[in-house]
Amino acid sequence: MDGYLGVIVIVAVVALLVIGGLFLYFRPGRKAPPPVLPPEAPALPEEEEKRPAAAGEEGEGATTTLPPPVKPAEPVVVEPEIEVPPPSAGRMVRLRSRLARSQSTLGRGLLELLSRDRLDDDVWDEIEESLITADVGVAPTQAVVEELRTRVKVLGSRTHDEVRGLLREQLLAQINPDLDRTLRVSPHGERPAVVLVVGVNGTGKTTTTGKLARSLIGDGRKVVLGAADTFRAAAADQLQTWGERVGADTVRGPEGGDPASVAFDAVARGIEEKVDVVIVDTAGRLHTKTGLMDELGKVKRVIEKKATVDEVLLVLDATTGQNGMRQAQVFAEAVNITGIALTKLDGTAKGGIVISVQRELGVPVKLVGLGEGPDDLAPFDPEVFVDAILGD
Numbered sequence: 275m276d277g278y279l280g281v282i283v284i285v286a287v288v289a290l291l292v293i294g295g296l297f298l299y300f301r302p303g304r305k306a307p308p309p310v311l312p313p314e315a316p317a318l319p320e321e322e323e324k325r326p327a328a329a330g331e332e333g334e335g336a337t338t339t340l341p342p343p344v345k346p347a348e349p350v351v352v353e354p355e356i357e358v359p360p361p362s363a364g365r366m367v368r369l370r371s372r373l374a375r376s377q378s379t380l381g382r383g384l385l386e387l388l389s390r391d392r393l394d395d396d397v398w399d400e401i402e403e404s405l406i407t408a409d410v411g412v413a414p415t416q417a418v419v420e421e422l423r424t425r426v427k428v429l430g431s432r433t434h435d436e437v438r439g440l441l442r443e444q445l446l447a448q449i450n451p452d453l454d455r456t457l458r459v460s461p462h463g464e465r466p467a468v469v470l471v472v473g474v475n476g477t478g479k480t481t482t483t484g485k486l487a488r489s490l491i492g493d494g495r496k497v498v499l500g501a502a503d504t505f506r507a508a509a510a511d512q513l514q515t516w517g518e519r520v521g522a523d524t525v526r527g528p529e530g531g532d533p534a535s536v537a538f539d540a541v542a543r544g545i546e547e548k549v550d551v552v553i554v555d556t557a558g559r560l561h562t563k564t565g566l567m568d569e570l571g572k573v574k575r576v577i578e579k580k581a582t583v584d585e586v587l588l589v590l591d592a593t594t595g596q597n598g599m600r601q602a603q604v605f606a607e608a609v610n611i612t613g614i615a616l617t618k619l620d621g622t623a624k625g626g627i628v629i630s631v632q633r634e635l636g637v638p639v640k641l642v643g644l645g646e647g648p649d650d651l652a653p654f655d656p657e658v659f660v661d662a663i664l665g666d
């Protein structure tokens with residue numbers, strides 16, 4: 275009996291436990307067990323995620339390939355583009371219109387005066403004044419007027435062409451077409467030719483050095499530039515930019531350094547690189563004549579340890595008139611000038627400076643600047659010059 279009772283109690287306890295468990299499991303408000311999620315896919319790089327899926331990539335079974343690691347981009351070195359400048363020949367003809375614009379008032383005025391029926395003293399005075407105003411200089415003006423007076427007397431009545439012919443002849447005679455205007459830029463065997471560029475800052479000296487380098491390169495020569503104007507760092511930068519445009523190296527020194535040492539290094543580089551011409555831009559400080567002589571003298575002496583100085587070009591601003599002439603005199607006394615580069619001839623009606631500067635300094639105008647463009651430097655051609663003054 276006791277055995278039965280024990281079994282009944284055990285069954286009752288088990289039944290109670292089962293009922294209690296079921297109640298707890300199904301009771302209202304009980305939270306559902308968390309859903310079982312599939313494992314997360316690995317994150318893709320942003321770009322890959324945005325990329326539209328290609329055909330066949332979508333849907334079940336598509337696999338994701340990770341992109342290869344991106345290498346950091348190599349820095350791109352942009353080489354400056356090397357320009358090919360035009361040759362020097364025919365440049366003055368090309369730039370003739372610039373001359374005609376600036377000089378034709380003089381030509382037209384003279385032609386009109388000389389074509390008058392009666393040429394009395396007043397007219398001759400006016401002719402003289404026009405020439406003086408155009409910076410022809412006193413002595414050349416007197417020579418021109420005297421010669422014209424004689425020729426006109428012989429001629430009697432004059433046609434326009436005859437007057438033009440007379441004037442052309444007289445102006446050309448004053449410019450002297452027979453002067454040797456060739457630039458000495460031929461190398462001497464292994465040694466390059468050396469051109470020293472001197473003149474006051476602001477005359478267009480550095481610009482002319484750069485333009486000359488272009489022009490020589492246009493003629494097929496190899497050039498090295500020397501920035502011996504160490505007084506002004508900007509001048510060296512400017513020259514270097516000119517050089518880079520046409521693939522010419524520029525040798526420079528520290529600001530305020532010894533110009534002679536830069537000139538020496540430039541010539542040494544020229545020899546090393548087997549170039550045809552080394553062009554040295556010097557400082558143009560007009561302190562004292564002795565100071566200038568010492569500086570330019572030293573530059574020249576130092577260059578001559580390695581090569582010969584073939585040309586000493588004086589850069590002169592045509593717009594500065596008599597003031598420029600005085601500066602030119604100081605340079606001519608300090609160094610042996612072999613040629614003149616007359617700049618800004620497009621910006622003045624006083625083209626007569628060509629005549630007076632040659633006469634005063636006894637050296638020919640070899641180059642003329644006719645604009646701010648890189649190829650606006652031309653070998654001087656007296657006939658083109660006079661024809662531009664007189665018109666066609």
Ligand SMILES: Nc1nc2c(ncn2[C@@H]2O[C@H](COP(=O)(O)OP(=O)(O)OP(=O)(O)O)[C@@H](O)[C@H]2O)c(=O)[nH]1
Binds near residue numbers: 644
């Ligand atoms: N119209 C015209 N401008 C020129 C000519 N030659 C130079 N120039 C300009 O004259 C300005 C003055 O040049 P500069 O400041 O004299 O330059 P620079 O003489 O080369 O400089 P530094 O000699 O180093 O002082 C520049 O804007 C040149 O472009 C020319 O023949 N015609």
